[in-house]
Amino acid sequence: MHHAFKLGDAEHNLEISRGADGYRLHLIDDQTVPFDLKTGADGRQWLTLDGVHHEVVIATKGDDVFIHFDGEAYQLRYEHPLKRLAAAGGGAAEDRVMAPMPGSIVNVTVKAGDAVTKGQVLLVMESMKMETTITAPRDGVIEAVTYDKGQTFDRDALLLSLVALEKKK
Amino acid sequence: MSNRNTKAPDVSSWPFNSVLVANRGEIAVRVLRTVQKLGLKGIVVYHAADRGTLAVKMADQAIEITGSTPVASYLDGAQIIAAAKASGAGAIHPGYGFLSENKGFCQAVEAAGIRFIGPTPEQIDLMGDKVRARNYVEKAGFPVAPSAIEDNDPATFVERSRKVGAPLLIKPSAGGGGKGMRIVRDLALLEQEIERGRSEGQRYFGDGRLYCERYIENPRHIEVQVLGDGQGNVVHVFERECSVQRRFQKIVEETPSPALDAAQREKICETAAGIARAIGYRNAGTVEFIFGQQGEFYFLEMNTRLQVEHPVTEEITGIDLVQEQLRVAAGEKLGYVQSDVTSSGHAIEFRIYAEDAARGYTPTTGPVLTLQPPQGEGVRWDSGVIQGGEVTAAFDPMIAKLIIRGKDRDDAIAKADKALRETVLLGCKTNTAFLRRLIQHPAFVAGDVHTGFLDANPQIAAEPEMAKTTLHALLSAASLSTRPMRDVADAVPNMHAAIGGWRN
Numbered sequence: 001m002h003h004a005f006k007l008g009d010a011e012h013n014l015e016i017s018r019g020a021d022g023y024r025l026h027l028i029d030d031q032t033v034p035f036d037l038k039t040g041a042d043g044r045q046w047l048t049l050d051g052v053h054h055e056v057v058i059a060t061k062g063d064d065v066f067i068h069f070d071g072e073a074y075q076l077r078y079e080h081p082l083k084r085l086a087a088a089g090g091g092a093a094e095d096r097v098m099a100p101m102p103g104s105i106v107n108v109t110v111k112a113g114d115a116v117t118k119g120q121v122l123l124v125m126e127s128m129k130m131e132t133t134i135t136a137p138r139d140g141v142i143e144a145v146t147y148d149k150g151q152t153f154d155r156d157a158l159l160l161s162l163v164a165l166e167k168k169k
Numbered sequence: 170m171s172n173r174n175t176k177a178p179d180v181s182s183w184p185f186n187s188v189l190v191a192n193r194g195e196i197a198v199r200v201l202r203t204v205q206k207l208g209l210k211g212i213v214v215y216h217a218a219d220r221g222t223l224a225v226k227m228a229d230q231a232i233e234i235t236g237s238t239p240v241a242s243y244l245d246g247a248q249i250i251a252a253a254k255a256s257g258a259g260a261i262h263p264g265y266g267f268l269s270e271n272k273g274f275c276q277a278v279e280a281a282g283i284r285f286i287g288p289t290p291e292q293i294d295l296m297g298d299k300v301r302a303r304n305y306v307e308k309a310g311f312p313v314a315p316s317a318i319e320d321n322d323p324a325t326f327v328e329r330s331r332k333v334g335a336p337l338l339i340k341p342s343a344g345g346g347g348k349g350m351r352i353v354r355d356l357a358l359l360e361q362e363i364e365r366g367r368s369e370g371q372r373y374f375g376d377g378r379l380y381c382e383r384y385i386e387n388p389r390h391i392e393v394q395v396l397g398d399g400q401g402n403v404v405h406v407f408e409r410e411c412s413v414q415r416r417f418q419k420i421v422e423e424t425p426s427p428a429l430d431a432a433q434r435e436k437i438c439e440t441a442a443g444i445a446r447a448i449g450y451r452n453a454g455t456v457e458f459i460f461g462q463q464g465e466f467y468f469l470e471m472n473t474r475l476q477v478e479h480p481v482t483e484e485i486t487g488i489d490l491v492q493e494q495l496r497v498a499a500g501e502k503l504g505y506v507q508s509d510v511t512s513s514g515h516a517i518e519f520r521i522y523a524e525d526a527a528r529g530y531t532p533t534t535g536p537v538l539t540l541q542p543p544q545g546e547g548v549r550w551d552s553g554v555i556q557g558g559e560v561t562a563a564f565d566p567m568i569a570k571l572i573i574r575g576k577d578r579d580d581a582i583a584k585a586d587k588a589l590r591e592t593v594l595l596g597c598k599t600n601t602a603f604l605r606r607l608i609q610h611p612a613f614v615a616g617d618v619h620t621g622f623l624d625a626n627p628q629i630a631a632e633p634e635m636a637k638t639t640l641h642a643l644l645s646a647a648s649l650s651t652r653p654m655r656d657v658a659d660a661v662p663n664m665h666a667a668i669g670g671w672r673n
Contacts, residue, residue, distance in 0.1 A: 003654050005647055008632065012640070016648045016658045023658060025645045035645040049642050056642070058650050059538035059595040065647040066538060069639060071590030072602040076647040078654075101531035102562035106372070127532065130348075130416065131369060150238075152562050154534050 004079040005065075011079065022048065094137045097160040103127030104152040110160070114142045122160055134159060178492065180207050183499040185259025185284055187212060190224070191249045192264030194553035195569060196475070197224035200262045203491040205229070212256045214249055216242040218563050223553045230256055239563040243267045246274040250281050260284035260498060262491075266565075269474040270297050286498040288452040288473040289399065295448060296471040300342045300380050306468045309447045311440055314459065314467040316382035318342075327363065330381040331356055339363060341370030342378040347417025349373060352384055385467075387619040389460040390414065391426050393441030394482045396493050399451025402503040404510050405442040406482050406490075408434060409455075412618045413607065415530045420600075420623075421607065422478035423517040424485055427578060427616025428460065437466055442507070444471065451497055453479070453490050462619075477520070477570070480551060484516035484574040515581045516574045519589070519604050521552075523566040526603035526630040532566040535559070535597030543588035547574040547581075560597045568599060578616065582608050603630060 004013045015026040022036025036048045037056075047056045047069075057068040063078040106124040110116060116136040123134050123145075140162040147153055180186065187210035190197045197213050201224060204211040213228040218239040225231045232252040236242030243249075246268055253261055261278050263269035263286070272293040278285040287293070296302045300318050307313045317329035320342065330337060335356050341349040349369035351362045363379060371377040394406040410426035411419040429437065441456035455476045457469040479490050488510070497503070523533045537558045542550040552569030554560065560568060571588060575581030589605045606629050612618055623629060648654045 002657075003648070003651075005644060007640075007643065012644055014644055014648065016645070016654055017661055018658055023645070023649065025641060025648065027641075027644075033641050033645065035641075037646060037649045047642055047646050049638065049645060054642060056646050057539055057541070057593050057595065058646055060650050061536060061538060061596065063651075065650045066595035067643055067646050068539075068593045068595060069642050069646070071605070073593070073595055073599065074643050075598060076643060078647070078651045101528075102534050104562070126372075131365065152238075154562060155531070 002081055005076040006079055007074065007076050095140075095143075095162045095164050096158055097122065097134060097137065097162075099125070099153050099155055099157045099159050100132070101127045102152070102154045102157075103132070105147045105149050106131060107149055108145055108147070110142050110145065112142050112144050116140060116142060116162075125159075136162070138162070140165070177207065178496050178499075178501065180209060180499075183495075185499065186210060187229075187256070187258050188260045188262055188286070188495070189214065189249070189253045189256060189258035190228075190262050190264060191243070191268055192262070192266070193219050193222065193224060193243060194564065195551045195567070196264040196477075196553075198227065198553045199480075199551055200264060200475075200491055201227055203489055203495065204262070207492065207495065209495075212253075212258050214243075214252050218561065221555070221558050223555050226555075232256060246271065246277055250277055250283070253278075253283055254281060258283060260286055260495075262286040262494070263474065265472075265474050265477055270472070272297060284498050286452075286494050288450060288454065292448055292450060292452075293473050296454075296473050298342055299340060299344065299470055300378075302470060303380075303468065305448075306444055306471075309444065311444055312465075312467050314382045314385065316380055318380045319378050320380075326379070326381075327360055330359060330363070333381055333383055336384040336386070337381045338384040339366040339379055339381050341366060341374055341376065342380055343374035343376035344370060347414075350417050353381075385459050385461050387462055387621055388412075389426075389428050389619050390419070390457065390469075391428065391437060391460045391466065392455050392457040392476075393438050394476070394479065394490070395441055395445040395450065395454050395456060396490075396497070396503060397445050397450035397452065397454070398497045398501070398503045399449060400502050401449070402506075403442050403446045403450060404503065404505070404507045405438040405445075406486055406488060406510055407512055408438055408441075409476075409478055409481055411478060412620050413613070413622060414620050415623050417620075419478065420520050420522070421517060421604070422481055423515065423578075423581075424481045425512070425515065433464060440466075440468075444468065453494050453497075477567075478518050480549060480570060480572040481516035481518045484549065484572055485512040485514050486510060514574055514576050515578045516572060517578075517581050517585055519571040519573075519585065520567055520600075521569040521571055521592070521594075521604075522600045523560040523568050523597050524600055525598050526600050527632040530600075530630065532562065533560070533598040534562050537568075537594065538596035539593055540595075541591075541593035542569070543571065543591040545584070545588065547584055548572075548588050549574070568594070568597075582614065606633070 013028045025033040047054045059066045065076045067074050103125045106126045108123040118138050120136045143161040143163045188204045189212040190200045201211040210229045212230045213224050214232050214234045215225045216239040234242045234248050268274040272290045275285045275290045317333050319326040336354045339351045349366050351366050353362050367377040389412040393408045397403040409424045411422040413421040455472045458466040459469050460466045540556040549572040554568050573581050573585040589601045
């Protein structure tokens with residue numbers, strides 16, 4: 001399967017193809033579901049799935065697809081085949097400290113080049129009107145600090161990075 | 170509702186004919202709506218981050234203000250007063266938050282010859298300091314919870330707090346909105362938690378003083394809307410129940426409270442009116458109480474401003490609270506008495522937040538690609554966000570307030586479910602699906618909730634398992650909306666595809 005969407009934390013592999021009547025969704029479990037998506041004269045969109053009609057509202061931005069379906073909104077992100085390949089090559093999640101939520105920096109207690117031990121306080125961030133302490137995920141040396149005191153960031157922003165273990169050897 | 174609030178006031182005799190709104194977002198829109206309805210000129214200040222918002226679009230005049238951060242610009246009283254003078258504004262409405270309960274701002278506004286649409290500086294000062302407010306209310310003979318106050322003797326604060334006993338709640342003296350509040354169940358952590366609370370208080374309010382009070386287990390939050398004209402007249406406008414909270418912040422507010430019988434309602438509402446009367450209160454205000462499971466209640470604090478959840482009160486009474494604030498600020502008397510204030514039906518407000526309930530209610534950000542607010546009888550949508558706008562981390566994550574009025578509570582809940590279903594907002598995750606799960610919970614339906622209800626029921630916040638049909642629908646719709654996938658599918662002839670089982 002060449003294509004995949006990320007929905008929440010799960011990745012879904014799939015293909016679509018033309019069918020005699022619209023399209024078909026091919027899933028990894030060999031399941032095939034006939035569907036079609038049509039836009040009415042009034043601009044409303046209708047998804048036909050297994051012969052049942054559902055009204056949907058769809059918006060896209062870059063690789064993100066936002067869908068309102070059955071009273072709820074969902075976000076899917078298209079995973080580019082090349083990017084997925086690169087990611088499979090081995091992530092070094094422990095080298096990168098990401099923001100668990102959007103917020104701003106209250107205080108940074110380390111700078112590039114500092115040696116830190118696992119659990120040591122690296123910075124204090126503020127979000128949701130509360131302070132959260134970010135600690136070192138492992139022993140290591142700080143490679144870079146992205147933000148200064150007072151700066152704001154979005155969720156999953158890279159806050160700090162540690163020198164990769166391989167580099168030290 | 171009696172006839173007096175349905176007739177528009179005669180603004181020709183007012184000392185001002187233009188109002189500057191020193192706020193942003195939905196509340197700036199809300200205030201401007203009444204200002205313009207009355208035929209007054211509505212002016213708003215805005216930071217560049219808010220340039221594309223509804224308040225800026227609908228104002229008769231919008232003046233840009235600057236600051237080191239967007240929030241800082243709305244806290245810059247001198248700059249806002251300069252904008253008011255430059256635009257010839259005769260009055261300033263502070264909304265809620267920001268400068269709404271800032272005594273220095275209130276004084277500076279009046280010193281500049283501009284009407285402050287709010288209470289007197291002395292009333293802000295008294296009620297703005299939780300400790301002083303608590304002491305005043307206690308002396309006036311109204312009920313308060315057992316507590317230890319740092320200011321009384323800072324050297325023994327930790328010791329006295331320990332004596333109040335666990336569980337206890339640490340609060341900044343100058344605080345509000347749940348900022349810097351901490352529950353301590355294990356007294357071994359008391360000193361550590363006091364330091365954290367002090368640090369937060371210092372940062373948010375520039376004041377690290379604290380107090381501790383007995384934490385009432387499973388309490389309800391019930392507050393009472395009051396209106397005073399500063400000329401001897403005070404009425405209450407019934408209660409609001411705001412027990413559904415996360416991190417001490419309200420999510421759902423309703424009126425009447427399902428917890429009160431008629432006698433309790435009268436008692437708590439009269440207590441609130443009594444407190445407001447005791448200080449000769451001028452403005453719309455809210456007296457908050459903590460309400461125990463046995464029906465006991467204690468004064469929590471008084472907010473000397475318009476409250477986020479004021480619309481539910483408006484919906485059941487027909488009173489436009491912003492109009493009443495303007496009238497009083499213009500020097501008018503209330504002109505009616507308690508028995509003139511009546512209500513009918515039930516109203517519930519839902520705060521639509523940009524947040525991910527399943528991830529600890531953490532805020533989300535993103536563009537507002539599509540926005541289709543719900544419509545219908547009894548459905549009110551108060552928002553400052555419009556399609557094409559953006560939800561950023563610069564401000565509070567509240568996108569909108571959905572207010573539902575029904576003939577009774579069950580009717581309001583049913584209408585709310587439909588309205589939440591029909592709320593389409595794409596581009597930024599919101600809490601609408603979570604709110605639907607919440608109002609379907611048997612405890613909520615029964616009106617049996619307390620402020621710790623969501624913490625005690627984390628399954629409401631958790632993302633439910635997705636139905637297979639839903640997953641297939643989403644993957645289908647997303648695939649056809651993704652160029653590389655659609656192009657590949659359309660490039661393959663129908664005949665080939667019709668053979669079936671096509672995959673690699």
